[in-house]
Amino acid sequence: CGYHFPGKGESLPGGVTRVYAPLFTNRTSEARLENRVSNDISYVFARNGNISLVEDKQQAEAILEGTVSDYRTRALSYDSDDDISEYRATMVAQVSLRSIADGRLLWQGSVSWSEDYLAADDKNLQNDNEKEAIEEISLRLSEEILTRMLDDF
Amino acid sequence: AELPKPSSLPIEVTANQLEADQQKRQAIFTGDVVAKQGDVTLYGDKMVVYQLDGQEQVDRLEVFGHVRVVQLDRTATAERAVYRQVAETLTLYGNAEVHQGQNRVAGDEIIVYLRENRSLVKSGDSGRVKAILFPQQKQEQQ
Amino acid sequence: ADWGKDSPLPVNLEADELSYDKETGRYRASGNVQLNQGELEVVSDLLWWNQLSGEIEAEGGVQLTSPDEKMTGSKVSYNLQQGTGSVADGWLFLQESNLHVRGKQINRLGENSYRVFDGTFTTCDGEVPSWKFGAEQVDVTLGGYAKAKHTVFYLKDIPSFYVPYMVYPVKTERESGLLIPRIGYSDKRGFQYNGSYYQVLGRNQDATLLFDYLSEMGIGKGLEYRYIFGKDNAGEMRGYHIDVDSVDGETVDEERYALEWQHDGTLPGDVRMVVDAVYVNDEEYFEDFGEVAEDYNKDEVESNFSLSKSWGKYSLVGDLEYTKDLESDNDSTLQRLPRISFDAARQRIGETPFYYRLETEYTNFRRDEGVTGERLMLLPTLSASLQLFNVIDISPKISYRDRYYWGTSDGYGDEHEGLVEFSTRVSTKLQRVYDQPIGSADKLKHSLEPEVIYYNIPELEQNHLPQFDTYDDIDKENRFEYALVQRLTARFDQDGGAASYRELLYLRLSQTYYLSADAVGEKDSFGSIRGQLTLLPTTWAKFEFDGTYDIDLGEWEETDVDLSLQDQNENSLRASYSYDRDEELEYVSFKLDLSILEPFFVSYEKRFDLVDDESLEDVIGVEYRQQCWSALLTYRENENDSSVILSFVMKGIGPVGGVSGSLGGI
Numbered sequence: 001c002g003y004h005f006p007g008k009g010e011s012l013p014g015g016v017t018r019v020y021a022p023l024f025t026n027r028t029s030e031a032r033l034e035n036r037v038s039n040d041i042s043y044v045f046a047r048n049g050n051i052s053l054v055e056d057k058q059q060a061e062a063i064l065e066g067t068v069s070d071y072r073t074r075a076l077s078y079d080s081d082d083d084i085s086e087y088r089a090t091m092v093a094q095v096s097l098r099s100i101a102d103g104r105l106l107w108q109g110s111v112s113w114s115e116d117y118l119a120a121d122d123k124n125l126q127n128d129n130e131k132e133a134i135e136e137i138s139l140r141l142s143e144e145i146l147t148r149m150l151d152d153f
Numbered sequence: 154a155e156l157p158k159p160s161s162l163p164i165e166v167t168a169n170q171l172e173a174d175q176q177k178r179q180a181i182f183t184g185d186v187v188a189k190q191g192d193v194t195l196y197g198d199k200m201v202v203y204q205l206d207g208q209e210q211v212d213r214l215e216v217f218g219h220v221r222v223v224q225l226d227r228t229a230t231a232e233r234a235v236y237r238q239v240a241e242t243l244t245l246y247g248n249a250e251v252h253q254g255q256n257r258v259a260g261d262e263i264i265v266y267l268r269e270n271r272s273l274v275k276s277g278d279s280g281r282v283k284a285i286l287f288p289q290q291k292q293e294q295q
Numbered sequence: 296a297d298w299g300k301d302s303p304l305p306v307n308l309e310a311d312e313l314s315y316d317k318e319t320g321r322y323r324a325s326g327n328v329q330l331n332q333g334e335l336e337v338v339s340d341l342l343w344w345n346q347l348s349g350e351i352e353a354e355g356g357v358q359l360t361s362p363d364e365k366m367t368g369s370k371v372s373y374n375l376q377q378g379t380g381s382v383a384d385g386w387l388f389l390q391e392s393n394l395h396v397r398g399k400q401i402n403r404l405g406e407n408s409y410r411v412f413d414g415t416f417t418t419c420d421g422e423v424p425s426w427k428f429g430a431e432q433v434d435v436t437l438g439g440y441a442k443a444k445h446t447v448f449y450l451k452d453i454p455s456f457y458v459p460y461m462v463y464p465v466k467t468e469r470e471s472g473l474l475i476p477r478i479g480y481s482d483k484r485g486f487q488y489n490g491s492y493y494q495v496l497g498r499n500q501d502a503t504l505l506f507d508y509l510s511e512m513g514i515g516k517g518l519e520y521r522y523i524f525g526k527d528n529a530g531e532m533r534g535y536h537i538d539v540d541s542v543d544g545e546t547v548d549e550e551r552y553a554l555e556w557q558h559d560g561t562l563p564g565d566v567r568m569v570v571d572a573v574y575v576n577d578e579e580y581f582e583d584f585g586e587v588a589e590d591y592n593k594d595e596v597e598s599n600f601s602l603s604k605s606w607g608k609y610s611l612v613g614d615l616e617y618t619k620d621l622e623s624d625n626d627s628t629l630q631r632l633p634r635i636s637f638d639a640a641r642q643r644i645g646e647t648p649f650y651y652r653l654e655t656e657y658t659n660f661r662r663d664e665g666v667t668g669e670r671l672m673l674l675p676t677l678s679a680s681l682q683l684f685n686v687i688d689i690s691p692k693i694s695y696r697d698r699y700y701w702g703t704s705d706g707y708g709d710e711h712e713g714l715v716e717f718s719t720r721v722s723t724k725l726q727r728v729y730d731q732p733i734g735s736a737d738k739l740k741h742s743l744e745p746e747v748i749y750y751n752i753p754e755l756e757q758n759h760l761p762q763f764d765t766y767d768d769i770d771k772e773n774r775f776e777y778a779l780v781q782r783l784t785a786r787f788d789q790d791g792g793a794a795s796y797r798e799l800l801y802l803r804l805s806q807t808y809y810l811s812a813d814a815v816g817e818k819d820s821f822g823s824i825r826g827q828l829t830l831l832p833t834t835w836a837k838f839e840f841d842g843t844y845d846i847d848l849g850e851w852e853e854t855d856v857d858l859s860l861q862d863q864n865e866n867s868l869r870a871s872y873s874y875d876r877d878e879e880l881e882y883v884s885f886k887l888d889l890s891i892l893e894p895f896f897v898s899y900e901k902r903f904d905l906v907d908d909e910s911l912e913d914v915i916g917v918e919y920r921q922q923c924w925s926a927l928l929t930y931r932e933n934e935n936d937s938s939v940i941l942s943f944v945m946k947g948i949g950p951v952g953g954v955s956g957s958l959g960g961i
Contacts, residue, residue: 002727003743005686010726023605023640029559029571031601031614035638038608039652042641046650046680047688047722053643055608075589076855077873077882080904082911082934083622084594085880086855086873116841116855118878123595123620123628128765143780151784151796153728153740255305258313273314276326284308286322288349288375 010150011050012062014099014106018052019045020060024093028071036134037068037093040142048146062106066095066145069110073130076116083119089133090114095145107149113141164190164211166200178204186216195234196221213237220245227253229263241267249274258284304333306375308344320347328353332375335361339371349376357382364389366401379403387411387435393418393923396435409435415449416441418945419923426450426924426945481931481938483543483583485511499523505535512583513540528560530570542583551583552576565604572598578621582935588902588912591935594622608640627665629763634658641678652676652694658763666761668703672696691719696769700761707761714755714769722746736785737794747777770814774822778805801829823852836860845876852876865890881905894920902933 011017021041026034041064045051054060070092077086092112098105115137117129169184180202188195198218205212214236222229222243232247242264245251249263251272261277274282311326321343324330328342330351340355351373359366359373365388373380385401387409388394398414416435417427430443446458477489488508505517515537523529536552558570573596575581585591601614616631639653654674661667676694683689697713726742733739754771762768783800806824809816816822823843830838842854854874861867870885886900900914912933919926925944931937 003725004727006724006726010724023608023610026567026603027559029557029569029599031569031599031603031612032636032638034605035610035612035640035654039641042643042650043678043680043690046643046648047690049682049685049688055642075592076871077875077880077884078588078592078902078904078911079878079880079882080907080909082588082902082904083592084589085875085878085882118875119594121622123618124764126595127618127629131765147742147782148796148798151740151786153738153784153786258315260313271314271316271318274312276311282308282310282313282324284306284313284322286306286308286344286346288303288306288346 006150010048012106012149013097013152014062014104016062016097016099016106017050018054018059018061019064019097020054020057020062020100021045021064022057024066024068026068028068028091030071030134033068033071033091033134033138036138037066037091037142040138041066041145044139044142044146048150057100060100062097062099064095064097066093068092069094070112071134085119086116087119087130087133088114088116089130089137091134091137091141093141093145095149097149109145109148111141111144111148113137113144115140164188164214166202168200178206180204188214188216193222193224195236196223197234211238227251231263243267254287256284256286258282258286303376306344306346307331310342319345321345335359335375337371337373344375349374351375351380363391363407366403368401373403378406385411389435393420394435394441395420395424396433396441398433407436411435416443417923419921421922423451424923425921429454477940477942479938479940479942481936481940483511483936484509484938487938487940507537509537511541513538525560528558530556530558530560532556537584539583542579549577551580553580562602567601567603569599569601569603572600572617574598575619575621578619578624581621585935586931586938586940588933591933595620595628608642610638610640612636612638626663628662629665630661631658632661641676648681649677649679652678660761660763666703666705666707666763668707668761668763669701670761670763670767671699672766673698687721687723689719689721691717693717696766698760698766703761705761707759710760712755712757712760714753716769717751718748720746720748733785735787736799737788738786739799740782740784740786742782742784744780744782745777746780747775750774750776772815773810773813774816775808775810776805777808778803797831797834798829799831801827803827821846835862850876861888865896879906882911896920 012019021038024034024038024041042053045064046053057063068091071089073087073089075084076088079085090112092110094110095108096105097107115133117133118126120126120129166182166186166188168182168186170182172181172183173179174181182200182202183198186197186200188200195214195216197216197220200214200216202214203212204210216234218232220231220234222234229245229249229251231245231249234246235244237244244265245263246261248259248261250257250259251263258274260274260282261280262275263272264275265272274284276282308322308324308328308330310324310328312324314323316323324342324344325340328339330337330342330344337351337353337357337359339353339357341353343352344350351371353371353373354369357368357371359371366382366385368382368385370383371380381400381402383400385398387396387401394416395418396409396411396414396416398411400412401414402410404410411433413431414433415427415429416433417424419425419427427449428443428446429449430446432445433441433443435441444460447454448456448458479487481487487510490506492504492506500520500522502521503519505515505519507515507517509515515535517533517535520532521530533555534552536550539547539549539551541547553573553575555573556570558568560568562568575596581590581593585593596619598617599614601612603610603612605611613633613635614631615633618628618630620626620628634656636654636656638655639651641650641652643650652675655672657669657671659669674694674696676692678690678692681689694716695713696716698711700707700710703709722744724742724744726740729739729741750772752769752772755769757768760767781800781802782798785797785799787795787797789795804824804826807816807822809818809820809822811818823845825843826840828838828840837859839857840854843852845852851874853876854872856872857870859867859869865888867888868885871883873880873882882902882904884900884902886898888896888898890896896918898914898916900912902911904911912931915930917928923945927942927944929940931940
């Protein structure tokens with residue numbers, strides 16, 4: 001019925017396969033986001049058979065650079081005492097894929113993802129809830145970045 | 154654009170044909186007319202030299218057709234030019250243009266006051282004076 | 296614009312008549328003269344131009360225009376080479392900031408600085424501007440500041456007040472507030488007058504002095520200081536102090552102050568320093584001064600100071616994290632003073648399908664009540680990514696979480712525990728492209744990505760470990776988490792060949808299946824189903840749903856629904872619904888913005904609690920917007936306070952500082 005496994009068909013723009021992905025840059029005031037997102041990018045991009053991550057820039061055809069440009073939390077909902085009961089955390093990443101041979105820009109985009117977490121009387125628990133939300137956002141954001149890059153139909 | 158003062162130097166004129174008309178006290182040169190005086194050269198298809206009544210002195214020269222005046226790096230072109238000895242002015246008529254290096258001035262009429270080192274560019278009823286000039290370039294003193 | 300200073304651009308001169316005087320090297324042009332040089336154009340009836348010095352004298356309807364400024368006047372003298380000169384009875388217009396400057400005399404001092412004598416300046420168009428500043432002398436820098444002496448502020452042509460020395464920021468990028476007061480009344484604060492005075496301290500520093508008179512509470516003083524040093528070290532500091540007479544009618548006589556510092560910059564050695572610190576000396580600071588929701592009911596204030604440095608895939612980050620719980624006094628909130636981590640980001644081992652990663656984190660946990668101590672956690676991880684027939688991806692991951700504790704209080708000794716965490720993810724992807732155009736989309740792609748992740752963490756007795764965060768009591772896991780992600784992406788062909796893509800639908804359905812020995816679910820049981828849906832059918836409408844359904848009890852555990860609609864001319868509706876069974880939460884909020892009654896822009900916001908069926912907050916805003924100024928009247932009614940505030944925005948100046956008292960604006 002026309003559904004097929006993209007397998008070979010789906011590759012990065014410009015048909016590059018060997019990609020070098022240095023650590024993301026972090027422009028937010030939340031520490032360590034660059035490590036988390038870089039790890040998830042590596043985890044997600046490695047899933048695609050047509051992408052081969054290389055650690056040595058000389059052997060790569062393209063370089064994947066990214067910046068975590070924004071991270072913010074805002075109150076999402078309030079209980080009957082008008083106290084905050086849920087927060088929504090949002091992260092934004094600007095990503096670009098550039099061919100190493102001639103520096104050509106193959107793909108560029110800004111992707112954002114949000115996740116909600118519960119407030120808590122115990123602020124340690126609230127802090128843990130936020131950390132968990134950040135972990136989920138980072139993974140979904142990385143998946144969304146890969147999907148957008150493969151959109152070339 | 155500026156042309157020299159006609160000092161006492163003689164004017165040499167060469168042309169294909171010369172026709173003198175005594176009673177009108179005119180001399181008409183036609184065909185590749187070239188008039189030289191000092192470092193100034195006047196080219197044109199036809200030149201009429203008018204002499205003052207009763208004197209040998211030239212009153213004015215009139216040059217017609219593809220007029221070109223050259224002096225060092227300066228050239229001026231027009232359809233017609235009149236040199237008036239007494240007033241010491243050289244007037245160019247008919248999309249007159251003066252080029253000097255990259256400077257360029259164009260208008261319907263250019264009057265060069267040779268004694269006062271000044272020149273005036275006029276536009277006709279519809280035309281405009283247009284000039285492209287380069288700052289800071291020293292004008293060679295003539 | 297830099298007008299012909301270095302390379303002498305040619306001058307195109309056009310006029311009815313042109314004369315040239317070789318003695319003085321001056322051209323005289325008359326009869327609707329037009330002079331062009333590079334991007335500069337001068338138009339006048341009469342004009343002298345000195346070819347050697349570049350001096351221009353122009354008279355009669357003179358107009359100088361260049362890309363970012365326009366000057367007109369009766370008489371102009373100007374030097375093309377230096378780009379300096381002066382205009383009599385001049386009018387100067389700076390496009391970028393829409394600033395109109397008129398003056399008896401306007402001197403252009405350099406590329407973008409002017410001195411105006413006996414002049415006025417405003418961002419209002421029109422002959423009689425709605426507001427303007429008049430001053431004996433004004434120095435204007437394009438895209439910088441206008442510094443004026445002996446300034447009078449006019450509303451229409453009525454002098455309204457006088458300021459001996461004043462700075463008006465012509466800066467276009469940054470909002471800044473100036474002078475115009477913000478007045479209002481609120482039950483909690485009584486009659487309220489907030490003023491702010493903007494002061495430039497230097498090329499890269501400026502400050503705002505804040506003054507609040509709150510009839511019920513007292514007089515607040517504040518200072519906001521902004522700086523940019525070096526290439527990219529920038530920050531803001533705010534301080535506010537108020538002697539509070541009474542709150543909600545009870546006399547309090549307390550001192551309340553708040554300090555705030557935000558900084559982001561790079562230290563020598565490419566070390567990034569970030570500060571995001573807020574300190575309040577009293578938990579009720581925000582409750583008393585916060586105006587907007589999320590301020591007056593702020594539940595915690597977190598401060599963080601961090602230094603980070605990276606080399607390739609390795610990074611070292613040290614930070615101090617201090618969290619102040621504003622809701623309760625029992626301060627068992629953990630402070631991380633400091634936390635130092637060294638991470639090796641996930642890196643491939645040669646050309647093999649294997650990857651390694653290392654996380655190390657030392658934390659010194661401090662708090663007033665509860666166990667404190669130091670912990671070193673090491674987390675090496677080995678993972679792989681294998682493709683089966685290039686169709687199925689298998690990503691196993693195994694890590695060993697090693698934890699050392701020492702220096703602990705409350706009788707916990709030095710401890711060391713480690714445990715293995717294992718997971719394997721199996722996934723594939725199916726997709727189909729529909730080539731026929733549907734709606735405005737030229738092509739559609741529908742993709743399905745099923746994934747199954749098996750998690751296994753062995754049981755480990757950890758009661759002897761001090762409890763700081765989730766890593767000190769790791770539950771055993773033996774479960775499958777499976778999910779199906781569907782995406783519908785549309786391709787839009789634009790003229791010029793470039794195609795743009797938009798994800799119309801994102802749907803993720805996930806569930807967990809618990810095997811034996813899993814702390815959460817009993818043996819062989821299905822957990823709740825979670826559905827996450829995002830619809831973006833058109834660029835002006837978005838719908839989001841995130842819900843977890845409890846299949847045992849057949850009811851929703853938690854749902855969050857968001858809808859947002861907006862058109863091009865500022866009409867928009869945002870609505871959101873939140874429900875949480877265990878938290879007894881059912882909440883709805885919506886915000887409607889309408890511009891159809893232009894120049895009145897109306898907004899109505901409501902927050903409603905469905906558990907007790909009571910309204911939490913109503914906010915009605917009416918903005919009267921003019922070309923160069925606008926007035927904003929806001930009525931706000933909530934449990935904490937009800938208030939009416941009138942504030943002014945002067946275009947090019949931006950909104951006058953919010954209630955600085957509450958640092959609410961942060």
